[in-house]
Amino acid sequence: PALLRECALPSARTLRFCAPSRDIPLRVMLLGDSGVGKTCFLIQFKDGAFLSGTFIATVGIDFRNKVVTVDGMRVKLQIWDTAGQERFRSVTHAYYRDAQALLLLYDITNKASFDNIRAWLTEIHECAQRDVVIMLLGNKADVSSERVISSDDGETLAREYGVPFMETSAKTGMNVELAFLAIAKELKYRAGRQADEPTFQLRDYVESQKKRPSCCSFV
Numbered sequence: 001p002a003l004l005r006e007c008a009l010p011s012a013r014t015l016r017f018c019a020p021s022r023d024i025p026l027r028v029m030l031l032g033d034s035g036v037g038k039t040c041f042l043i044q045f046k047d048g049a050f051l052s053g054t055f056i057a058t059v060g061i062d063f064r065n066k067v068v069t070v071d072g073m074r075v076k077l078q079i080w081d082t083a084g085q086e087r088f089r090s091v092t093h094a095y096y097r098d099a100q101a102l103l104l105l106y107d108i109t110n111k112a113s114f115d116n117i118r119a120w121l122t123e124i125h126e127c128a129q130r131d132v133v134i135m136l137l138g139n140k141a142d143v144s145s146e147r148v149i150s151s152d153d154g155e156t157l158a159r160e161y162g163v164p165f166m167e168t169s170a171k172t173g174m175n176v177e178l179a180f181l182a183i184a185k186e187l188k189y190r191a192g193r194q195a196d197e198p199t200f201q202l203r204d205y206v207e208s209q210k211k212r213p214s215c216c217s218f219v
């Protein structure tokens with residue numbers, strides 16, 4: 001029973017003991033200030049749609065599943081969409097420990113959401129698993145006319161914390177799928193590399209695969 005429980009909510013360490021025929025379950029959390037686009041990011045990935053119009057803030061936490069195929073293996077992503085509002089912080093804190101990967105978003109048109117990334121990273125280091133995979137995402141890259149944070153600023157911050165970085169758009173879908181696939185690849189790789197499989201570097205992979213906004217990535 002203990003093993004079964006671990007397979008239902010595995011850590012990277014326990015993944016290798018799960019039955020090979022089952023989908024590998026991985027838990028990913030979306031974090032960042034309210035309004036940066038976490039829910040839209042998830043909907044774009046799950047359904048290929050963009051929720052425009054009235055902004056309805058997430059209350060507490062919500063989740064969706066999506067199965068992706070990574071190097072011929074089925075990976076079941078369980079994606080937790082958290083509320084960015086401060087008043088729900090204690091609810092979301094309770095879930096950090098179970099996450100194997102965190103996508104941390106800011107909004108390239110909102111300076112405060114970028115400035116708060118340091119506080120988010122401090123919180124992550126206090127509450128999450130030590131080996132959690134983190135990726136920094138500058139969302140709303142489609143809104144180039146309102147950009148206040150340059151790509152270089154995002155890159156510099158990401159480098160300082162040693163995490164991969166991409167700009168994304170939940171509206172156009174730019175780099176949305178890549179963010180999840182890259183994480184799934186990293187976690188699958190950690191779970192047990194095949195003898196003939198080349199080593200995998202998440203940052204190099206993201207750098208080689210990511211699309212850059214077609215213009216105006218500077219401020």
Ligand SMILES: Nc1nc2c(ncn2[C@@H]2O[C@H](COP(=O)(O)OP(=O)(O)OP(=O)(O)O)[C@@H](O)[C@H]2O)c(=O)[nH]1
Nearest residue numbers: 034035036037038039040057058084140169170171
């Ligand atoms: N142009 C553009 N608008 C976006 C993008 N992502 C989200 N939005 C808009 O930003 C607003 C907030 O998006 P949400 O996804 O609800 O934000 P959230 O981060 O989930 O907010 P909380 O639930 O409060 O934490 C909505 O009006 C969206 O339509 C994007 O990539 N581009």
